[in-house]
Every structure is written in structure tokens, then in C-alpha cells.
Amino acid sequence: MVVGLREVAERAGVSVRTASNVANDFPHVAPETRRRVQAAIEELKYRPNTAARQLRRGRTEVISLVVPEISSPYFSELAAITVRVAAERGWTVHIDQTDGDADQERRMILGPAGRSVDGVLCSPWAVSPAELVELAAGPVVLLGERETDGVLDHVAIDNVRASREATLHLLARGDRVIGAIGAQPHLQNGTAELRVEGYRQALESAGLPFRTDLVMPVRSLHRPDGAAAVTRLLEVEPRVDAVFCFSDELALGALRTLLEQGRRVPQDVAVVGFDDIEDGRYSTPTLTTIAPDKTQIVRVALDRLAARIAGQTGSGAEAPLDLVVPHRLLIRESTTSVRTRKG
Amino acid sequence: MVVGLREVAERAGVSVRTASNVANDFPHVAPETRRRVQAAIEELKYRPNTAARQLRRGRTEVISLVVPEISSPYFSELAAITVRVAAERGWTVHIDQTDGDADQERRMILGPAGRSVDGVLCSPWAVSPAELVELAAGPVVLLGERETDGVLDHVAIDNVRASREATLHLLARGDRVIGAIGAQPHLQNGTAELRVEGYRQALESAGLPFRTDLVMPVRSLHRPDGAAAVTRLLEVEPRVDAVFCFSDELALGALRTLLEQGRRVPQDVAVVGFDDIEDGRYSTPTLTTIAPDKTQIVRVALDRLAARIAGQTGSGAEAPLDLVVPHRLLIRESTTSVRTRKG
DNA sequence: GCGTACGTTTGCAACGCTGCAAAGCGTGAA
DNA sequence: TTCACGCTTTGCAGCGTTGCAAACGTACGC
Numbered sequence A, B: 001m002v003v004g005l006r007e008v009a010e011r012a013g014v015s016v017r018t019a020s021n022v023a024n025d026f027p028h029v030a031p032e033t034r035r036r037v038q039a040a041i042e043e044l045k046y047r048p049n050t051a052a053r054q055l056r057r058g059r060t061e062v063i064s065l066v067v068p069e070i071s072s073p074y075f076s077e078l079a080a081i082t083v084r085v086a087a088e089r090g091w092t093v094h095i096d097q098t099d100g101d102a103d104q105e106r107r108m109i110l111g112p113a114g115r116s117v118d119g120v121l122c123s124p125w126a127v128s129p130a131e132l133v134e135l136a137a138g139p140v141v142l143l144g145e146r147e148t149d150g151v152l153d154h155v156a157i158d159n160v161r162a163s164r165e166a167t168l169h170l171l172a173r174g175d176r177v178i179g180a181i182g183a184q185p186h187l188q189n190g191t192a193e194l195r196v197e198g199y200r201q202a203l204e205s206a207g208l209p210f211r212t213d214l215v216m217p218v219r220s221l222h223r224p225d226g227a228a229a230v231t232r233l234l235e236v237e238p239r240v241d242a243v244f245c246f247s248d249e250l251a252l253g254a255l256r257t258l259l260e261q262g263r264r265v266p267q268d269v270a271v272v273g274f275d276d277i278e279d280g281r282y283s284t285p286t287l288t289t290i291a292p293d294k295t296q297i298v299r300v301a302l303d304r305l306a307a308r309i310a311g312q313t314g315s316g317a318e319a320p321l322d323l324v325v326p327h328r329l330l331i332r333e334s335t336t337s338v339r340t341r342k343g
Numbered sequence C: 001g002c003g004t005a006c007g008t009t010t011g012c013a014a015c016g017c018t019g020c021a022a023a024g025c026g027t028g029a030a
Numbered sequence D: 001t002t003c004a005c006g007c008t009t010t011g012c013a014g015c016g017t018t019g020c021a022a023a024c025g026t027a028c029g030c
Helices: A005-012 A016-023 A031-044 A050-057 A073-088 A102-110 A129-135 A159-173 A191-205 A223-236 A248-260 A294-311 B005-012 B016-023 B031-044 B050-057 B073-088 B102-110 B129-135 B159-173 B191-205 B223-236 B248-260 B294-311
Strands: A062-067 A092-097 A119-122 A140-143 A153-157 A178-183 A215-217 A242-245 A270-274 A288-292 A322-325 A327-330 B062-067 B092-097 B119-122 B140-143 B153-157 B178-183 B215-217 B242-245 B270-274 B288-292 B322-325 B327-330
Touching: A005 A016, A005 A031, A016 A031, A050 B050, A062 A073, A062 A102, A073 A092, A073 A248, A073 A294, A073 B073, A073 B092, A092 B073, A092 B092, A102 A119, A102 A129, A119 A294, A129 A140, A140 A294, A153 A159, A153 A294, A159 A178, A159 A191, A159 A242, A159 A270, A159 A288, A159 A327, A178 A191, A178 A223, A178 A248, A215 A223, A223 A242, A223 A248, A242 A248, A248 A270, A294 A322, B005 B016, B005 B031, B016 B031, B062 B073, B062 B102, B073 B092, B073 B248, B073 B294, B102 B119, B102 B129, B119 B294, B129 B140, B140 B294, B153 B159, B153 B294, B159 B178, B159 B191, B159 B242, B159 B270, B159 B288, B159 B327, B178 B191, B178 B223, B178 B248, B215 B223, B223 B242, B223 B248, B242 B248, B248 B270, B294 B322
Parallel strands: A062 A092, A062 A119, A119 A140, A140 A153, A153 A322, A178 A215, A178 A242, A242 A270, A270 A288, B062 B092, B062 B119, B119 B140, B140 B153, B153 B322, B178 B215, B178 B242, B242 B270, B270 B288
Antiparallel strands: A288 A327, B288 B327
């Protein structure tokens, strides 16, 4: 048996409209009436029908988060934060993963966005922002990718600067032959390019050559890719002093492989990652990394999304913003001291 | 401007009903009519209004997944699989996290479940199944917890057996002083108890005493808890041969701490985890662990949920099922060989 | 030529809720 | 006593879609 406001109203001896008023905390309701309706609501276990409410109000209070994959630590941490921060605004989050597939990405931004969510937070991967803007049916904020040429709001850290800082840190240690792992020429989101650029700038500023043969492309950003890439790197250039990986996962894969091949980290080879995922704080050695302020990313993105949603009815669409969020370089064991160890 | 079936119908010169028929692939539509309506749909970029559809049909094609936390690797892997498997059925997934908080858990199972999702997959934590069944407003399937006394469907591995196998593996190595990390006396979901029980059974079968002082309670199942617990364990019993952790995260935290304290793994102390998260495949040393068949867990749970949803209108509610899914013991470096290493 | 049957199209109503605007009611001022 | 005002309650309609059942048209068999 489905309980609607009708049943509640009947039970409390009021009109449906009054029942609705109570359910929505409308101020002008007599205390006694309110009490009676409340009681009816509880006795009948009334739960508002979201679909009807949405149909009427035109809002869902649901946003969707579209990421390449949920299970990768970076995105799962981001998702967790998003759910938490969204809750502060009374939103719930619909999470979707695209598996890095362009078609799925198109479908997700178009599909769920349709009208069942109020807005979309999207980490694009295979589809360019220019195309996304065509598809978007509602407010969309992009997370962490290249400059979008002002077609859509987007929130990210300054990837070039972060990458430059990471590389400069290695140079400051005295490393001269520095490999980079994580170029992704096949992708449209452009993040990897920015990181290569920062790496290049740092080398240049130190008067060192930018060797493209030390920039290893990867298919995805996971441990196995890092493991494979570092193996290739060692073949290309056995005398490598340090490796800068464009994700912590890559770095952890590389770390593992370096140790397997008998290279001590950081004595023989230093390793820097990117993302500051939790694993890197507990690996052996712990991982030096670029830490984007994830909570800030989410907060800024949701602020922006809220503004877009609120402004939807407004007159002129505001110009898209490129929002930059701070990051830090966290120096840990993989580029500094080594712990003492038996054996 | 909102495009509805009305606009499409107008444009194509047909009735709203016919437009709806085309949008829903109703078979009895003349090819020419279909073509015209299709064209209108595309030109106007018509997207069906989910709310209205749901209101009319009574179905959302959305299920919710309620987990203690998204960012922990086990749950994020589970979530990723769920999204993927659910997609095969045409469902999308609404993910919520409770932060292990009892109230939030209650709200989640009650709230989203209300009528906005067709069913709920829930990993309970702080709330007992008995209470959950009271709250549930629709089909609910529980994941991975104690026997539910038949109040709700639930899917899990055989925790007692898995835990016994892990402990027996250590015993077979010759370990005699074996600690256990991960008791959670404050929780209601009972998983930890089952694992303690399996551990106890194994020790007993080997004629060894079950020492409660070697069973370390933890607040949550993350790396820091594992790190702290193993520190306490070493204080209680410095001569420990092996540690069985009730999650891989605990194990990774323990691993790290053991190494820091100068204990080699596995030569000095062996470590076994539970969950088979990806990190354990890339740690140093790699982690021996109990691997639940996660895909199977999700598949079975969704099958069951689908059956519940389908059977909702049926007459007698079917009796709840306890579904057991297979697991394996994956033996890796943390209980066997050590890699050679320089230095 | 007519009735039947089937393929195709349609109008009506309702899913449960809330915006709107007006009606009902009680109180204090004139 | 009457009027105006504000608090409270109400009815109506419609959000966009689809189930239902009837209407329409055409082709076929008798």
C-alpha cells in the first residue's frame, strides 16, 4: 500500500494541501493542526514521492559526478569528498563512471544530465570540453583538465606549476637525468600535456636538455602502467637519477618495479608522484607527491555549480570561469631519507 | 526552453501519444511516422523527463548502494563493479556513504529508498539487520555481514571459513604465535566476530591456545589503525610470528610499521590481509590475502535485488536468503619468499 | 459490397505533489 | 455593530509521461 499525502490528509482530517504544508514546514499552520498531521505522517510512515515532487518543482536536489573510474584512489577520494560536501547543501550525488570511454562519457553527460539531476560535475577524459559543451543539457562544471577555452566552468590546480615544482625539487636534490612517466597523447583532456610542459620548463630553467625519449607515454594511470613504463625507461636510459610520475599510482607501480630490479629508492633513484592518495602515505618508502587540495576543488566546484543552477532562470548566462585551486608539494621518503632497516 | 513530447509531437505533426510511442520503441508505428518523429526528437534534442516517467511508471531504474565509505579501496572497487554490472541491467547507481555512522545509515536506507530508487544494496556497519528491516521501505539486499537471522536477503563470503583458512596457512608455515588485528566490538554488523571465530577455530584445530590478548580491536579498518594495532601487539607479545589482519588496509598499515620497527616481512613476521584490494598486489612485499569474489558478490546481490523488485507486486513475500559467494586465499610474498635486493 | 480483423493513431485521465489565488475565520479598531 | 486585516486552510490546475481503451483506416475474405 502506497501512502501519499492523500492518505495522510484523510487520516488527519485536513486537506491534502494542508498536509503538504506540514510536510514542507510551511510556517502558517496552526500548532494543533501541525501536530495532528505530523502524527498521521509518522503513523502511516509517509515518505514524499520524489518523482512527483521533482516533476512539480523542477528540481531534484541530486547532482551527478562523472569520473573515468570510481575504483582508482584519486577518484574515489574525490567522490567521497563530493558526497560529503554535497550533503552540506542538501544534495545527494549520483556517481557514474565512464571507464575512460568516449562514448560513455558522452552518454553520461547527456543522459543523467537530461533532467533527472540538477547539475553535473565531470572529470573529462576522452572527450574534449568543446564537444562536451555541445552535449550538456544543464549546468556542468569540469574538474581537473586543461584550459577549456572558456567554454565551460572548470576547476583545477595549476598543473604546469605543480609539475614544474615537482621537477625542481628533484633538480634541487642534484638529480640530472630525470624521467617522466604518464604522457597520454591519445587523450583529449590535456592534463598530461600540462604536466609535461611543467617538467620541460623546470629542466630548461636548469639548463638541462628536454629529452623526449625520457617522457614515457602510458595507456592509463595505474600501477601496472607505471611498472611497465619504468622498465622501458630503464632500458632507454639506465643511468636515470629520478622519475617523476603523473599519478601516485604510476609512482607506486614504478617504485615496486625499481625495488624488484635492485634499485634502491631514493638512494639510487628518486620517485615523485602526483595526487597524494592515501596509499602513498603508507608505501615503503613513503611517496613524495603533489597534493592538490581535493576538498577545495570540490567545494569550489560545487559553489560554482550551485551558482549555475541558481542562475539558470536568470537572463544572460555568465561567462565560464577557470578556477584554480591550490596544491602543495609533499616531500616524503621517496626523495629524501631512508629508514634504517635490519638485514 | 524545455522540450517535451508535446513539442516533439507538434513538430512532427502527430499526437503526443504517438510521439511517446516512438520514443519508447512501441512496435505498431508506421515507418514513415516513426521517421518523422525521430527526426523531430533529434532536431529538438528531446530528452525524456525522468521524473514524469517515474511518476507514471512507478520505476526509476536506479538503485542505491549504501556503503560506510566510498574512498576505502574495498568499497570503491565494489562500487565500481556495481556500477558496471548494474549498467548491464539498464540500472544506474546512486552511491551513498554513511561514514560508519548509525544515524546516517538509518537515513540512507530509509531516505533514498523512499520511492526514488527501486532497491537498495547496503553494507551495514553500525546498524543491525534487525533494525534495518524495520526501516526498509522497499527491496533491500545486504552485503557482507553476519548471518541476518533470515530477516533480509544477504550476500557474503563464508567469513569463518575464510578466516580459518588464512590462519591455517600461517600455521602451515610453522608460525605459532599469531596475532589478529581487526576486532570491532563496537559494531553491529558482526563481520569481525566471524573472522575472530575462524581464527579461533584454526588455532584450536592446531592445539594452540586462543589468546584474547593477541586479538587487537580497532576503531576502523584503515592503515593507521593497522599501524597502531601492530605496535600495541608488539608490546603485548614481542615474539609474534605472524599477524592476521581483517582487512588489507590494516595489513598494509601493519606492514609499514613492522618494517619501520626493523622486523622483516615475512622472515621475522608474516602478514595476511583480507579483501584483495589492488594496493596489496603492489606493496613491498606483496600481500597474502583472502580474496572474495567481488564481481560474484555484486552479481548475486543484483540478481536477488532484481527478483525482489520484480516480485514486489506478487503475493507472498519470498523468504530471505543467505547467499554465500566463493573466496580464495591468495598466497603472496608477505607469507612466503622474499625478493633479492641490493644493500 | 459488406463485415471482420488487424495495424495504426488518438484522447482522456491519472501518477503525487505544490504554486497560485482565493475563501474562511477570528481579532481589534472605528 | 461593522470593517479591515492577517493568520489559516482550501480547491484547482498542471508538471510530462504513459496505461487504457476506443477510434480510425485499410485490406482482406466471403
